[in-house]
Amino acid sequence: MPEAPQMSEAGCTPGPGKGYSVVQVVTPSEEAGSASRTPTQDWTSRVPDGGWGWLVVGGSFILAMVMPLVNQGFGVIFSRYLLQEGSSSSLNFWLFNVQSCIWNTMGLMIKPLTQEFGWRPVAITGVLLAFVSLLLSAFTPSPVFLLFSFSLLSGIGGGLVMCMTFIIVPSYFDRRRGLANAVMMAGVCTSQIVGPPFLRFLQDEYGYRGATLILAAVILNCCVGAAFYHPVEWHLKKPPQSASPPYTEPAARESRQADCGGEEAEWASLVAHTRARGEDGIHWDGEESTSTKYKPDGVEPDAGAPRQVVDLRRLMARVARNTVAGLAILRSPCALIIGLGSTFFLIGFYNFIMMVPFAMQIAGHSLADAVNCISASAFSNLVMRILGSVLSDYAWYNMRLAYMAGLALTATSIMVFPLLESVPWMMVVMTTWGMGVGTTMSLFNLIMVEFMGLENLPLMFGGTSLMMATGFLTIGPLIGLVRDTSGSYPFSMWVVSGYVYVSFLLWIFMPAAQAYDRRKVEGEVVAL
Secondary structure (H helix, E strand, O other), rough: OOOOOOOOOOOOOOOOOOOOOOOEEOOOOOOOOOOOHHHHHHHHHHHOOOHHHHHHHHHHHHHHHHHHHOOOOOOOOOOOOHHOOOOHHHHHHHHHHHHHHHHHHHHHHHHHHHHHHHHHHHHHHHHHHHHHHHHHHOOOOHHHHHHHHHHHHHHHHHHHHHHHHHHHHOOOOOOOOHHHHHHHHHHHHHHHHHHHHHHHHHHHHHHHHHHHHHHHHHHHHHOOOOOHOOOOHHHOOOOOOOOOOOOHHHHHHHHHHHHOOOOHHHHHHHHHHOOEEEOOOOEEOOOEEEEHHHHOOOOOOOOOOOHHHHHHHHHHHHHHHHHHHHHEEEEEEEEEEEEEEEHHHHHHHHHHHHHHHHHHOOOOOHHHHHHHHHHHHHHHHHHHHHHHHOOOOOOOOOOHHHHHHHHHHHHHHHHHHHHHHOOOHHHHHHHHHHHHHHHHOOOHHHHHHHHHHHHHHHHHHHHHHHHHHHHHHHHHHHHHHHHHOOOOHHHHHHHHHHHHHHHHHHOHHHHHHHHHHHHHHHHHHHHH
């Protein structure tokens, strides 16, 4: 089989199949069933696809079940307090969207931070920040203070944890990736089912301050899930022994090893290196770590500065440089469609679920009615997230069409919801909305792997997170401005519905974007 054209980390080649690897992007070959294997395919075959990976999935379930209570439960946690304080709709939307902006910005930082400190230290730090966020928010002197205590601190902490969860679970699996993703997604939906009634019970029994303090204590349990987040390199399978060729003179053996890429030595070296790393993810050599010996471009040691200051400066320079370098993936039209589509969808999704408690209470319904509607949507959301993730393991399942169907159903449900006055019918529409959200969210990270490759998942997730962060900070607060200007929650919800329809329209152009990227790669290969 001829070798497939390869691209650098900055570029991406989309394709309809799943013939991607962990090391580099390769264009899908028409001869995927051929017996020959590339080194990148061999790497893919080494992922655990089970074993410790299931402990990672269990940890991700805990994190996905508990941590989303912080942002998706915003309306239930803070609505009574903000309404009693007479907070404006604009401030309420700013609180939520700034938090969502920072939350998603953390996706851009996951790769450089885990390279410097390791997966577990970063995840546990995020949990502790979320805990401190709720602790301070319980004693907030005014709604404006929540911009710091809630929006900033929980945005950083929760964003680190959840963005890492979406990245690490697919990295441990190949054939069972959809099933593992389904378990993680089930955690998110369990949070939506159990979370609102739980938070309302705490509010009724203990008031705003007591409920927030108890939730802060619950968040600390996420440290247990984060403790399972080992680097995937620690658990790679040993490469299979290849059969010895008939001619085994030394020169022939050396040639064969060179042709195979030295897989055995590569595997042994990789495992030895990653297991030698400390808990901070840095390989230590005597008294000084390799990270302190590294001198990034443009960062010269300052003889007059303390060593700790110089090391911190180098560390920040490396993180910043790696973060910016990862944005090169957005040169691909496919990456832009994925990023922009996710941005408009999630801004619409989160702002709608945040508005529901406010809109229903102003319309004369109780907070309990709003909680019941949210819980009804969570049940259908759970079913579709599990079903969509499991079906994605089958070759006949068209991820793009399923993703688009979920977008269309979500947007239509949001458009219909404000036209209803009966709570039972609201619950029916919210159930339909949950089905649309569940279908789309079941493929949120898998669609990145499908079109951009597993090895580009951290970069693609980071680029998408930057787009979402920018969107939450720009077009997100516009919804609050629309609400204050029009005095109408229905009109605001129709604007949100329009955001989701924009995402649907963007995905119509994905085949054209794939063709463009394919022609670009073919042109580069011909030029070589």
